[in-house]
Amino acid sequence: MSRAAVPASTYRPLDVESLRPFLAAQAKVRELLGGRPATWRIREVGDGNLNLVFIVEGADGAVCVKQALPYVRAAGPSWPMPPDRAFYENAYYLAVAPHVGGLIPAIYHYDPELYCTVMERLAPHIILRHGLIAGRRYPQLARHLGEYVARACFFTSDLARAFERNMETMALFAGNKALVRITVDLIFADPYCESARNRHTSPPLDALVAQLRADTQLKVAAARFGQKFLNDTQALVHGDLHSGSVMVSETDSRVIDPEFAFYGPIGFDLGAFFGNLLLSWYSQPGHATAADDRVAYRQWILEQAGAFWESFRGRFLALWAEHAEGDAFPRRMFGGPEGAAALGAAREAFMDTLFADMLGFAACKMIRRILGFAHVLDFESIADANLRAQCETGALAMARLLLTRPLQFRAVADVIAAVPGVAVR
Amino acid sequence: MSRAAVPASTYRPLDVESLRPFLAAQAKVRELLGGRPATWRIREVGDGNLNLVFIVEGADGAVCVKQALPYVRAAGPSWPMPPDRAFYENAYYLAVAPHVGGLIPAIYHYDPELYCTVMERLAPHIILRHGLIAGRRYPQLARHLGEYVARACFFTSDLARAFERNMETMALFAGNKALVRITVDLIFADPYCESARNRHTSPPLDALVAQLRADTQLKVAAARFGQKFLNDTQALVHGDLHSGSVMVSETDSRVIDPEFAFYGPIGFDLGAFFGNLLLSWYSQPGHATAADDRVAYRQWILEQAGAFWESFRGRFLALWAEHAEGDAFPRRMFGGPEGAAALGAAREAFMDTLFADMLGFAACKMIRRILGFAHVLDFESIADANLRAQCETGALAMARLLLTRPLQFRAVADVIAAVPGVAVR
Numbered sequence: 001m002s003r004a005a006v007p008a009s010t011y012r013p014l015d016v017e018s019l020r021p022f023l024a025a026q027a028k029v030r031e032l033l034g035g036r037p038a039t040w041r042i043r044e045v046g047d048g049n050l051n052l053v054f055i056v057e058g059a060d061g062a063v064c065v066k067q068a069l070p071y072v073r074a075a076g077p078s079w080p081m082p083p084d085r086a087f088y089e090n091a092y093y094l095a096v097a098p099h100v101g102g103l104i105p106a107i108y109h110y111d112p113e114l115y116c117t118v119m120e121r122l123a124p125h126i127i128l129r130h131g132l133i134a135g136r137r138y139p140q141l142a143r144h145l146g147e148y149v150a151r152a153c154f155f156t157s158d159l160a161r162a163f164e165r166n167m168e169t170m171a172l173f174a175g176n177k178a179l180v181r182i183t184v185d186l187i188f189a190d191p192y193c194e195s196a197r198n199r200h201t202s203p204p205l206d207a208l209v210a211q212l213r214a215d216t217q218l219k220v221a222a223a224r225f226g227q228k229f230l231n232d233t234q235a236l237v238h239g240d241l242h243s244g245s246v247m248v249s250e251t252d253s254r255v256i257d258p259e260f261a262f263y264g265p266i267g268f269d270l271g272a273f274f275g276n277l278l279l280s281w282y283s284q285p286g287h288a289t290a291a292d293d294r295v296a297y298r299q300w301i302l303e304q305a306g307a308f309w310e311s312f313r314g315r316f317l318a319l320w321a322e323h324a325e326g327d328a329f330p331r332r333m334f335g336g337p338e339g340a341a342a343l344g345a346a347r348e349a350f351m352d353t354l355f356a357d358m359l360g361f362a363a364c365k366m367i368r369r370i371l372g373f374a375h376v377l378d379f380e381s382i383a384d385a386n387l388r389a390q391c392e393t394g395a396l397a398m399a400r401l402l403l404t405r406p407l408q409f410r411a412v413a414d415v416i417a418a419v420p421g422v423a424v425r
Numbered sequence: 426m427s428r429a430a431v432p433a434s435t436y437r438p439l440d441v442e443s444l445r446p447f448l449a450a451q452a453k454v455r456e457l458l459g460g461r462p463a464t465w466r467i468r469e470v471g472d473g474n475l476n477l478v479f480i481v482e483g484a485d486g487a488v489c490v491k492q493a494l495p496y497v498r499a500a501g502p503s504w505p506m507p508p509d510r511a512f513y514e515n516a517y518y519l520a521v522a523p524h525v526g527g528l529i530p531a532i533y534h535y536d537p538e539l540y541c542t543v544m545e546r547l548a549p550h551i552i553l554r555h556g557l558i559a560g561r562r563y564p565q566l567a568r569h570l571g572e573y574v575a576r577a578c579f580f581t582s583d584l585a586r587a588f589e590r591n592m593e594t595m596a597l598f599a600g601n602k603a604l605v606r607i608t609v610d611l612i613f614a615d616p617y618c619e620s621a622r623n624r625h626t627s628p629p630l631d632a633l634v635a636q637l638r639a640d641t642q643l644k645v646a647a648a649r650f651g652q653k654f655l656n657d658t659q660a661l662v663h664g665d666l667h668s669g670s671v672m673v674s675e676t677d678s679r680v681i682d683p684e685f686a687f688y689g690p691i692g693f694d695l696g697a698f699f700g701n702l703l704l705s706w707y708s709q710p711g712h713a714t715a716a717d718d719r720v721a722y723r724q725w726i727l728e729q730a731g732a733f734w735e736s737f738r739g740r741f742l743a744l745w746a747e748h749a750e751g752d753a754f755p756r757r758m759f760g761g762p763e764g765a766a767a768l769g770a771a772r773e774a775f776m777d778t779l780f781a782d783m784l785g786f787a788a789c790k791m792i793r794r795i796l797g798f799a800h801v802l803d804f805e806s807i808a809d810a811n812l813r814a815q816c817e818t819g820a821l822a823m824a825r826l827l828l829t830r831p832l833q834f835r836a837v838a839d840v841i842a843a844v845p846g847v848a849v850r
Contacts, residue, residue, distance in 0.1 A: 158652065158655050158656065163602075163605065163609060163655050164602045164606065167602055167605070168599065168602075170599055171595075171597075171599035172596075174592040174593065174595055174596035175596070177589045177592055177593075180592070181588075181589065184588060184752050188752075189755045189757065189758060192758045193757050193758055214763070216763055216764055216766070216767030217767070219758050219759065219764070219767065220767050220770075220771045223753070223754045223758060223771065226752070226753060226754075226755075227583065227753040227754065230583050230588050230752065231583065231657060231658050231659050231753070232656060232657065232658075233656050233657075233658050234656050327609050327613075327614075327651070328648070328652040328655060329648045329652065330613075330614045333614060333618055333644050333647075333648060334641070335618075338639070339644070342641030342642070342644065342645050343641075343645070345645075346645045346648065346649070
């Protein structure tokens with residue numbers, strides 16, 4: 001796996017017309033779609049910040065095509081962004097597929113010149129964030145995602161395998177600087193400063209935003225997590241594991257969009273998912289209707305946050321017990337029953353550090369979605385600005401507590417117990 | 426700076442005869458040495474574990490030539506070792522020279538085919554370890570070395586410059602896997618297990634060694650530092666900064682042999698130097714003579730340990746205050762007097778984490794030099810095995826305390842106060 005140098009001149013953004021012959025030229029994809037290419041139904045459905053996304057339906061099947069644009073879609077060509085992030089997305093899928101194959105889409109083809117991936121069209125899946133806004137429940141979701149982070153991160157860590165392999169992978173993903181730069185700026189710096197890229201629900205949140213930007217304790221905590229994000233190379237992380245990067249059906253869950261992948265802290269992936277569940281919880285009053293006050297649904301979401309952590313924790317510990325073939329905590333140092341007991345306790349202590357990281361990163365993710373550049377539909381779709389601001393105020397208060405009072409949260413039950421009390425009524 | 430792929434067939438170990446034409450072909454070196462090449466005095470002086478080292482003296486000047494062997498010199502050709510470590514040594518010198526130019530040798534030439542570096546011949550310098558065994562004092566040493574680690578590490582960290590540059594350097598040094606493998610095995614695993622590569626002063630230390638290898642608390646602590654060594658990519662570190670990697674004169678100090686360089690924790694370099702000063706302290710009774718009981722000298726060594734840390738700490742904080750141009754703790758987040766005060770406190774707290782790391786890594790380094798593969802002349806040169814074992818017992822007791830009772834050591838004064846009490850009389 002090495003990075004192909006491709007002359008920029010061969011790149012062109014695909015459209016509905018050019019996509020048809022591109023796909024027709026791939027025997028496997030052509031067979032999968034079935035029928036004559038002219039009959040394929042193609043539509044562009046991308047609603048993310050960075051890429052073109054097409055759904056292509058043929059007589060026999062369907063595929064999804066994702067192409068990286070050379071700029072940030074949400075900002076336009078004035079914010080250039082190298083399309084080679086598609087290379088890292090594909091490299092991430094290749095690296096984790098042996099461990100989480102059933103929880104990512106099948107990849108049919110990657111084109112290094114067009115920075116374009118042809119993959120399984122997931123149906124009847126929808127983006128989890130949309131499901132959470134609609135108040136839908138996914139009984140397997142928390143278990144699947146906990147399992148996902150545990151497997152993807154454990155097997156790419158020094159706990160599971162010789163460090164040499166991880167160093168090679170780390171060196172490869174060290175090229176993904178443009179996307180790491182986005183995280184560094186948009187998550188760990190901009191929200192805490194005046195920046196032209198920031199926005200918030202104004203005027204209702206003006207006073208609170210000013211207060212947060214003056215909260216030095218909060219900023220020091222956020223900066224510490226920013227430093228940890230850059231320096232703690234525990235595992236290959238997805239890098240953007242929010243509820244918009246998960247597609248769900250009643251029974252299935254798939255993680256998508258790993259273009260931010262790099263070697264970083266496991267808590268960053270945990271925190272992205274956990275934090276977005278909390279954002280969903282705080283947004284629910286904005287989606288209540290006469291028929292559904294969302295009170296029971298909110299409770300369900302909090303339970304999923306707990307179940308996600310417990311699923312991750314249980315699976316990670318089980319994998320560690322079974323596959324400790326790495327250079328970190330080498331098994332040969334801990335022979336005999338006393339060694340095993342000490343190692344068991346050390347593993348529990350390590351899980352506690354991941355838990356603390358999860359909460360800190362979750363809080364950073366929550367804050368950036370309310371004060372920073374990229375917001376979330378959970379709040380954005382609440383038309384009433386005052387109601388939206390009320391929801392956002394609760395989420396900000398909880399994030400602030402997580403960052404400035406970390407010792408109050410020793411177990412996930414502490415978070416679940418605290419959330420309902422930290423909300424604007 | 427990229428890694429040159431060189432066909433192995435062009436490599437040959439140099440000797441006194443082949444070195445002469447090799448140097449004569451380099452105009453700069455030829456001029457520096459002066460006179461006819463046939464008159465140059467060449468001798469091989471390497472006493473390390475890994476390399477050939479030649480001193481070449483001409484009519485006008487002298488150079489030192491270091492060539493990597495394709496195996497571990499101390500073990501012989503049965504333990505192969507890629508000679509490209511010379512590439513990383515040269516890359517490290519290039520990376521830190523702008524910041525610590527006066528504290529490393531001048532590099533005249535690097536030959537990527539022979540994995541060979543021609544550098545300044547340091548005279549009247551000697552290896553610091555030899556000076557410490559001889560009981561000599563170096564008034565500038567502690568200040569120089571503290572300054573060295575502060576400057577080399579600060580300027581290659583995310584505190585000083587944009588993370589992109591550090592990620593590129595990290596990716597480059599991620600290739601230095603063979604030498605990182607040595608550290609991982611010989612420092613963080615072997616000493617705590619039965620291994621054919623281990624040895625210790627036997628039989629006097631047999632019981633203590635068995636006890637240490639059964640001390641699960643000690644082993645968990647060592648394993649945590651082993652994990653931190655692999656995952657905490659704070660800065661470009663020298664990777665082997667013991668007292669054999671420093672050359673000293675009365676007024677000058679130079680750091681050599683950075684072939685273990687990679688992105689890792691700053692505390693690893695701090696701990697290597699600090700731990701080797703403690704090893705020297707514990708070895709002094711073995712070098713006492715009727716004329717010099719080494720009591721005052723021991724006190725001087727402990728003072729140097731303190732001065733080293735204080736020099737590092739003061740310089741690192743001063744650099745951080747002046748050159749905070751990096752992505753970690755970005756300056757723009759901490760405007761105004763309150764922001765500056767909070768940032769100041771956060772910096773002090775960060776220094777405390779480096780201090781704790783220094784002590785933990787120092788302890789790991791001390792243990793491996795007594796229980797592991799590579800020992801130090803400080804102890805090895807004590808002919809009386811019982812006296813040597815007494816010295817080593819004290820050092821092991823101190824290392825164990827540092828690893829298992831870290832909270833007893835909040836400041837360097839705590840260490841200095843504890844050392845004399847943790848010694849076999």
